[in-house]
Amino acid sequence: MSDLLKPEELYKTDNRPPRTDWMDTPTEIRKGIACYAGNPKSLEYVGFPNARQWSCFDEDWQLPENWQEIIHEGFKERLEKFRSFKVFMDICVRCGACADKCHFFIGTGDPKNMPVLRAELLRSIYRNDFTKAGKILGRLGGARPMTLDVLREWWYYMFQCSECRRCSVFCPYGIDTAEITMMGRELLNLLGLNIDWVATPVANCYRTGNHLGIQPHAFKDMLEFFQEDIEEITGVLVEPQYNKVGADILFITPSGDVFADPGTYTCMGYMMLFHYLKEKYGFDVTWSTYASEGGNFGFFTSHEMMKRLNAKMYAEAKRLKVKWILGGECGHMWRVINQYMDTMNGPADFLEEPVSPITGTKFENAKSTKMVHIAEFTADLIKHGKLELDKSRNANLNVTFHDSCNPARGMGLLDEPRYVIQNVVDKFYEMPANTIREQTFCCGSGSGLNAGEDMELRMAGGLPRANAVKAVHESKGVNTLATICAIDRAALPDLMSYWVPEVEVYGVHEMVANALIMPGEKERDTDLRGEPLAGMEDADE
């Protein structure tokens, strides 16, 4: 990371396109932007074609002989299977409204990161291969043949899009670059061209149920470790249940929260909330080691892989005979659950329509998929006065909330987390209106780009988000960036320390647990991170 540019070097105010036309500007695959190629073992494990050792920096990508035919056939198949793809290939007028809406374009200034040009990379081939006008007019009609250079360009730019859908909010036709990128990545995967930060988590999720490859005993170990921490801080021993047949509710959260700070504190938050509910109201929830990943790296690979990984949720819910499923704080996981799961792996007729056993609230909006977001669940608990909360324990936190892309634009979960936050902290400030809710900016590391080797891309892509945080950091003294996404929790700390030092990243349920008054707890003098609570700075000695 030592060769990462300094913020003032990375920041460019003049994003003028080059003099040469984009079709004539060759793609230079750069270190710091590109991610490493997928490990062939990971691809093989899930039966992906053309697995091999290769590198994007090599001249020879060791493509299969008939790669052009594979791409052409794959393209054709997807045009028939996805109306979105076909319509989006046809109707763009290149008005440019999307151009400066993309965080990667804002940050890198690379014109091919304008959503419209990212799509044109594919459209130019579409016109050439599938439209009469393109065949007749050729380059005048915006068409070009598929070559090795085009393929390299595809690979480079399909992995500089985090499928955040911000452009689709502004597009007058609703053209969604996430769809384009998903198709582009599917096609690349037909040639074995994936990145390792996607391919290996996919294989791990498939085998062990979570993207870090944590085996069942180690998963339990981690939670036991949190149990000890919680007991030390609160004096209360929480006892999570695992793989329990006949539990009321199955809880699934991204495994990132089990393994990496600061997500771990959010995970502790869930454990404390569940313990509280169990003690007070007899709440019966189980964790699963088999379905131990809420996130779905298949979503960044192909529709089929997304379905294969997602299938575990319903399968485990069925095996454990639970009533419904509760899902933790995660971004793309919730787009998959909200817009894909029921269609792919439903109907979930073995589950019941979700009802909160504590408040009796029917979650009507989830009556078919039968999976409820924990922010919906907790907001409902707070509204009904079921949680005893002491806001003063979060008095040191001056909070703003980062809407994660997928819950914002693929779901609309905006006010639930805000309601929860405002009930557990006193000081809450919104970032500027153009950077929150449906106009929120990506952390810059979504859709599998959260690797180490593409740090320049991530810092550039996260710039608009960081800039908005900086605005409230400077004007309101915000020191806490709250999120409901595991990738955010993994990615934003790096981003903050790069652009806005002094801002820490929190999960919403970490703040809930800080405020939650547990039955039988001792007087707390630290928060879950072991930092002294407000007014307790001198508690030791």
Added chain:
Amino acid sequence: MNVKYMYSLLAVIVLFLVSYVLAGTGTAFKVLFGIILPYAALLTFIIGFISRIMNWGRSAVPFRITTTCGQQKSLPWIKPNAIDNPFSKGAVVVRMFLEIVLFRSLFRNTRLKMKVGPKIYYQLEIFLWAGALAFHYAFLTVLLRHLRFFTEPVPLPVRLLETVDSFFRLEVLYDVSQFGLPGVYISGLVLLAAVIYLFLRRILIPNVKYISLAADFFPLFLIFGIAFTGILMRYVAKIDVIAAKELTMGLVTFHPTIPEGLASIFYVHVFFVSILLAYFPFSKLMHLGGIFFSPTRNMPADTRATRHINPWNYPVHVHTYEEYEDEFREKMIDAGLPVVKQPVEAPPEETEEKE
């Protein structure tokens, strides 16, 4: 030198010259530009448009991928954004209506400003929205106004539209001095101005210039040509309107004729319109039909409440719990995790084989 727009400009100029010169040479070319090409173009437009729509319709809609632009409907006490996060078909209709009629998404447009600092600002950018709206509505008005040439008697709504459209007058004691212009149609001028605006932003805004294709300039020049020749005919060249109507009425009644005394400029105008019609289905102009098919806008965001069916959903390989437990059973037992099957003590390979 921007080759892309030069090619398109050149194409339109050539088309202009060719039609202008040829239409002046004799009846044969007048028949071509005034009868044969308009019929052929209209046929191409209708068949092309319908087949494009049917082609989109043939593709499956496997998932409900609505782009949600507001609060979802969840808990009863949280106010949902009914239009931007539509939960019902009715709400989708409202959303689509606002999108198609008022270009709602484009209205959100902002422009980015990056200052030293680093500091990034977002300003409201209303011009593209206003320009697009002006362009489309002016075009629509012009189109409807032209129904005068295809109906006899002219229906009242068309005449009313003309009256409204020519509300502003540019005349100085016209009856006496004949100075100024009688009944200037605002729509034609707005159309021309909007086309010029759309062209200028394509060559002046660096990013927009960079993404523009020749195919983006061609329809702009063509529409400029149509509006320009139209205005020329009405206010400057003053063609024989009676004769023009005779020709257009001949087309709609399928008794095509070429009346005497129509200036060549008229045939250029008709030729340009014919090209636009024939070009339409094969170009980006199909966004007219496509917007109705956009899956991020035309579906409700209620997938968790109502199951969406994927017509090609197929079974996939999954890693079952049984396979998982088989791999990790020992470790699970050691960790005190419940297992379904207890491990077999003796290695089973030796005793099995027979059944």
